[in-house]
Amino acid sequence: MFMEPNAPHHRPHFHAYYQNxxxxxxxxxxxxxxxxxxxxxxxxxxxWAEIHQEELLSD
Known part of the structure; x- marks a missing residue:
C-alpha cells in the first residue's frame, strides 16, 4: 500500500500492472x-482485492 499525502490520489491505494x-x-x-x-x-x-482487502488495509 502507498500513502502519498501530496498526490492526486492521496487515499490508501495499490498499483496493479498488466503488460504495459x-x-x-x-x-x-x-x-x-x-x-x-x-x-x-x-x-x-x-x-483479488476483495479477497485481500483486510490485508491491504492493515499493511
Whole structure:
C-alpha cells in the first residue's frame, strides 16, 4: 500500500500492472482512481482485492 499525502490520489491505494497498462485502485472502495485496464483484467484485480482487502488495509 502507498500513502502519498501530496498526490492526486492521496487515499490508501495499490498499483496493479498488466503488460504495459497500470491502474491504481483505492483500497477502501476497490475502485480505479487512476489509469485503466481492459474489463477482464479489471475484474480479476477487483476480485483479488476483495479477497485481500483486510490485508491491504492493515499493511
Amino acid at each position: 497498462d497500470v491502474a491504481i485502485y483505492a483500497i477502501d472502495s476497490i475502485e480505479i482512481i487512476a489509469g485503466s485496464f481492459q474489463i477482464r483484467q479489471q475484474r480479476l484485480v477487483e476480485a
